[in-house]
Amino acid sequence: MKQPTARLASIVFAIAATVSGCSLESLSQSSGVVNVVVGYQSKTINTVTAGTLLRAQGYLEHRLADITTRTGTKYAVRWQDYDTGAPITAQMLAEKIDIGSMGDYPMLINGSKTQANPLAKTEIVSITGYNPKGALNMVVVKPDSSATTLADLAGTKVSASVGSAGHGTLMRALDRAGITGVEVLNQQPQIGASALESGQVQGLSQFVAWPGLLVFQGKAKLLYDGAELNLPTLHGVVVRRSYASAHPEVLGAFLQAQLDATDFLNDKPLEAARIVAQGSGLPQEVVYLYNGPGGTSFDTTLKPSLVEALKSDVPYLKSIGDFADLDVPAFVQDAPLRAVFAARGRDYNAARASGTNPSLLSGDPQLASELWLDGADSTQTVANPTSLLRAIRDATAHGSKVRAAFVPDTEFGTRWFADKAVWVQDGQTYLPFGTPAGAHRYLAAHPGSAAINYQEALGGSA
Known part of the structure; x- marks a missing residue:
């Protein structure tokens, strides 16, 4: 106050x-x-x-x-x-x-x-x-984009604020992957968001909170997590x-x-x-x-x-x-x-x-997830993403509405929306990934695992 x-x-x-x-x-x-x-x-x-x-x-x-x-x-x-x-x-x-x-x-x-x-x-x-690791900067694309990796943006236009952290992440990521032919349009974040929605650009690289905001609003999906660079931001x-x-x-x-x-x-x-x-x-x-x-x-x-x-x-x-x-x-x-x-x-x-985040959920920080029910004054900490799916299913079955649920990306640990994650089933375990590329890397290394959508993950987590 x-x-x-x-x-x-x-x-x-x-x-x-x-x-x-x-x-x-x-x-x-x-x-x-x-x-x-x-x-x-x-x-x-x-x-x-x-x-x-x-x-x-x-x-x-x-x-x-x-x-x-x-x-x-x-x-x-x-x-x-x-x-x-x-x-x-x-x-x-x-x-x-x-x-x-x-x-x-x-x-x-x-x-x-x-x-x-x-x-x-x-x-x-x-x-x-x-x-x-650098997870404060991300690249997003339209929800219906066919792009699944950063390489798919070659030959396209991407919006970024030149000289910003989001632009730096984009240029470093493209350089590391050897991707060329990307035209960067120098735009303020809100202008870039409109350009993405209208199709003027095929991607947007920005700093927080723009990627999360656009994904939350259903106006974008995550293509690249800056944490992949493993450089502090x-x-x-x-x-x-x-x-x-x-x-x-x-x-x-x-x-x-x-x-x-x-x-x-x-x-x-x-x-x-x-x-x-x-x-x-x-x-x-x-x-x-x-x-x-x-x-x-x-x-x-x-x-x-x-x-x-x-x-x-x-x-x-x-x-x-x-x-x-x-x-x-x-x-x-x-x-x-x-x-x-x-x-x-x-x-x-x-x-x-100290390199420890001063604010962490109880339990294993690589797995601990969080459920926020509509109307609740507090959130619930859940041991892992699989248990979170069960908690969501049980809550909705009893008439509760989920306001938001958060999971750590399996590969990089980046905190992300559970319903916006890319899910993989590996036996009885359900694993969330922020990007399709992250899920594909896991699938390639774990034969027998399968990519599923959020609703399938909820239904199968009995």
Whole structure:
């Protein structure tokens, strides 16, 4: 819940600016109010702990209000919502955004473009969420597409936002598989979604939550899971160094607030998904797919594996455009986050060394599945996908309606919708796969197994 002090302060500042006809900048100059401009992406739900959830819960305003109580300095927070990281970078370059959150490739572009300007120069100060294998980016095709592998897109048009994590995943996957002849149309995610639906493009490669959203809506099916690359993908927070130097207490408050949001999400993922859904306009089921247990790892620490992943992204960025050399280790600065951990009595080094997702279902994380019945305030954890199918069948037989069910992909562990998975029967065991290609790889290695559809899997799981 938002803190009354923070809400009241925000309202007072807004009214003062309106009555006087001043901007927040001129208000700051005349009254000593410190402005904090935060750029975020409400629909990029792996940044919610530095964006949608953080904003909805009022954590930043509350932390700043605490500083006001101690020092008398007043703060005014402005939130600016964008579809991708590129406009946030443009605003930071113009010194109009102080703190921003975005994906891995956009963060590197941000660092490259801003480093020549001392007032705009940025640094990465925390991670919002990551996937150690790369499952945050996916390629989808129309539901009636005959494509079953990435190679089937050769000679076609694919929509992607050039310079985004989704574009990077597509280019790396095509290069690794030796696939040529794919024409990439540079489009914003929502434009690409419309282009896919209309047939202007034959595939769409994007970051979360677009692939899951389109599949959930029945407008697409999953063709390629970025986890197949087995390269970490991540989202994080960048800050202008000049702003952080001038107002270190603001950066400290932001990181404290981000930890507040991260703890809330990991402790109460279903409630957090509801709040994020309201703030982003996304279906709660889609938010929970990624933000629920076993989905994205929401961990703020700047892990060596993630820094290495950023370094490995640089050659791709240089290949697609004007990318100035960037000293990645110097771009990543965890001293402010370390200080915040210390202030809370937490062991930063231990958290940094941990590779375990802070939010997991009980049982074997490679098998544990989740059932969410319509009208229920909580979900049910089920030991494995076969047991989940039985639970779904039993629930529907007793008149219950399934709101959503989630399973881990058998091959990569990616959390996915049970009714959108490709199912394989192997004896009495039922195995879900995110993509047809994954199912085909299993079938080829396990003679006697058979591909079945979701309804057949439900009926056979007695």
